[in-house]
Amino acid sequence: MNPADALPEDLAGESRFQLLTRLGFAGRGFLYIVIGLLVILAGRTEDLTGALEYLGHGLGKVLLVVLAAGLAVYGLWRLTDAAFGIESGRRHAKAHRKRIAAATSGVIYGFLSYKAVLILLSQRIGDHEPQQHASAALHLPGGEVFVWIASAILLGAAIAQFVKxxxxxxxxxxxxxxxxxxxxxxxxxxxxxxxxIIFLIIAWLLALAALHRRAAEAGGLEEALDAMHPVVRASVAAGLIVFGVLSLVEARFRRIHRPPPVDHVAEKVVEAVRG
Known part of the structure; x- marks a missing residue:
């Protein structure tokens, strides 16, 4: 949404939802900082789930509770944007692409919050998830097409980062x-x-999995870091730390519009059902 189109009450004050969304930005930033520091200081590669598991011990569990709440609300905020265009807008050509990206982000961070809860409950999170998802897709008729599509989506996400x-x-x-x-x-x-760079490598790994029909070649953030030369890996890890710092800055300065009231949401749902 263009700031000029925002209603005064959208920006007046801070609701609990908005404050928790800021906490979600901070949580996202903290996870990226942890991932980068693990690479640089310990030579250890992790994805976002691995970073959550790393924090899920001792006093880290207290932080994990805060992260779970923040990531859940951040994911909900992104899904609300996807549904109503409160951030992406509704009146310009790029709005649909932005709302699709918001929906994807909302699902990812909502799922991360769910994983954080599982870790708090001492439940084991499965390893090698990218390979598992690729394997499930490849076992479907024409399943490599789905993996190619996932690769193309990640390539588009990489291009979007470079456009930013x-x-x-x-x-x-x-x-x-x-x-x-x-x-x-x-x-x-x-x-x-x-x-x-991370998204480009993940897209490449997915393309290899689709081309060779081998789920073991797929990968996520952890595998993307593992695929790099050590010097490049350290440089990219430093960049991920910087991205984490940017997320902390966004937690402070990001303009966050309030979600629509519940009655407005109900009206939209009824309109959609009626066609």
Whole structure:
């Protein structure tokens, strides 16, 4: 949504939902910082789930409770954006692409929150999830097509990261002055570049799995880091730490619109059912 289109009450004050969404931004940032530090300081590669498991011991469980709540609300906020365009907008050509991206992000972070709860309940999270998902797809008739589609989606996500690097449009949603935006811009350029590289490698791994019909060749963030030369891996890990810092900055300065009231949501659902 263009800030000029926002109603005054959308931006007035902070609801609990908005505050928890900021906590979700902070939680996302903290996980990326943990992943980067594990690579640089311990030579250990993890994905977002692995970072949650790493934190799920001792006093880390207290932090995990906070992360679970923040990630759940962050995911809900992204899904609300996908449904109603409260951030992505409704009146321009790019809105549909942004709302699809918001839906994808909402599902991912909602699922991460669910995993955090499982870890808190001392339940084991399955290893090698990307390979498991690829294997399930490849066992379907024409299943390699689904893996190719997933690879194409990740390629599109990588391109989107690099577009952010060039345009720096992430700055538009921040409520801070121009001097602050000078250094925040470079946080974004470094952080989104690192994410773009990760998405490119994941897309490549999925393409190999589809081409050879071998689920073992698929991979996620952890496998993408493992596929890199050690020097490149350390550089990308540093970039992921910078992306985490950017997320912490967004937790402070991101303009977050309130979700529509429940009665408005109910009206939209009734309209959709009636066709």
């Amino acid at each position: 690097v060039r345009k720096c449009d992430f700055l538009r949603a921040l409520d801070c002055d121009e001097r602050q935006k000078v250094w925040i811009k470079w946080l974004g350029r470094v952080g989104y570049s690192a994410r773009g």
